[in-house]
Amino acid sequence: MPPSLPETRIIAFTNQAGGAGKSTATVTIGAWLAEFGLKVLVVDLDAQSDSAQALGYDEPEQMDGQPTLYNLLIGTPGVGIRDTIVPALAGALGAEGTKPIEGLDILLPSAELESAEQLLTGQLARELWLTKTLAPVADDYDVILLDCPGNLGLVVVNALVAAKEVVACVKPTWKELRALTRIEQTIERISQSFGPNGAAPELVGILIADVPTTRSAGAVYDDSVKQARDAYGDLVLPTIRRSTRVPDSYAAQKPLPVFDRVAEVTDDFNAVVKALGFARLKK
Template sequence: MTRNDEVRTELPGMDTASLAAPLGPTGRPLRAFPVPAALKQHGPAKIVALCNQKGGVGKTTTSINLGAALAEYGRRVLAIDFDPQGALSAGLGAQTHDVTTIYDLLLNRHADVQEAIQTTGVPGLDIIPANIDLSAAEVHLVNEVAREQILAGVLRKVSADYDVILIDCQPSLGILTVNALTASHGVLIPLECEYFALRGVALLIETIDKVRERLNPAIELDGILATMYDSRTLHSREVLERVVDAFGDRVLETVISRTVKFPDASVAATPITQFAPEHQAAEAYRQLARELIFRGAVA
């Protein structure tokens, strides 16, 4: 039995037609995930942390474009910039100075969450920004009571207003990331199709397991998202194959390919779904949104 045959027999809910479909990059038959039905009401939000301790794997790009794609499907989305570098804020054109940021909400329990929320150029997608001040939060939170649960308390105040809350975590496994995991229902791990990115996934999943045991029993791994995939290189194909072999159905079927359109869209402070709506990269993030809704990871 070949590896592809094994994958075909193990995937749940797969019909005969899907077995005959061409294989995608993950070695599984390509599926067309259905366009989700409109929601009859909004909230409470599913909270998803986009997390990987390695930088440059596509966390912020995914936060921006997944949020925009979900908003296209009628979901109300709040993006939380939880990285002191503020890349998510810059990518969505948010103000980061002389405004209330996530740092203020963490350290001042009297701060108004609504004052921190900014609208973006994407209807249905809002953001709470961050700036370099957030880098001092870990020091200030050390002596706080229940310091791992402070972000959860902040998000409870706005959860009823949104369908999805996406937390763009910093590239570390420090107290800010633990806060994000404690506040979340699920974790999405963007994983660059490169060997060194692969090495840290086991450590991250171990951290998620510890948070589940000690702080947040409800947290689940929503999926591992392969990013920066280049089908022309043997290295990308081999890394993706190893990820699927190791993690099976936890690897999402959607794969985000490498393209120069992403940095171009970042410079324009616009999601790829608006910057180049017909490009295959925009469609990939729409497919990601459909797949996560299909899996029940988000509403």
């Protein structure tokens, strides 16, 4: 057994808008951490199921007898959280050559999570549902990464309450960077409501991804990254360059560190993992 971290780190990747690089960050950082020798759980909270797909599982709700997060939400009798967790895969489930990724698990989502907001609304202590749901397995992992849907609804509020740390994901445009204040306000509101119970989340990083590398497209973007650094200082994590290896890795259903370990963009994510304070446990 490799050594483990003294306490489980729970990190939510969030943004109020879609297409900000949350799922890419969750899956890639998860794969790097597993490669570092940590035991990692990715929780896909999005009905789009992008992280699950990237880790080998196309339509979890179609898998015979396989419970998902949705079953936990509606309280299907006999289904516990461990029934919804499977090993992450390098490659599509059932395809030739597909192998589990050592140290990386995924809690499966479902397209039925579309109705999660309404289902949560009717629950008692509705903001604490995910915190309570994850509690039985938290000690099994060094790190739990929460991939949020692209809004600031009740599912995301649940993720922010469950997480100790929050990484805000944005693409390098003015509009997106301005929207960071809304994430900060939401975190602040949650801290005020839940802080005394020790459940206050902290914004630990701003991840700017899909940064163009060509000069013509880059001029405006470079400026917005600089503005973010001026406003947020060290909170701005190392940036992630734009690369075709990202969509390529999605198509192959392999996370970047498995798909192309030496690509620049894979290395960018390695720098982010280190900036978040993780060190390699495994040589």
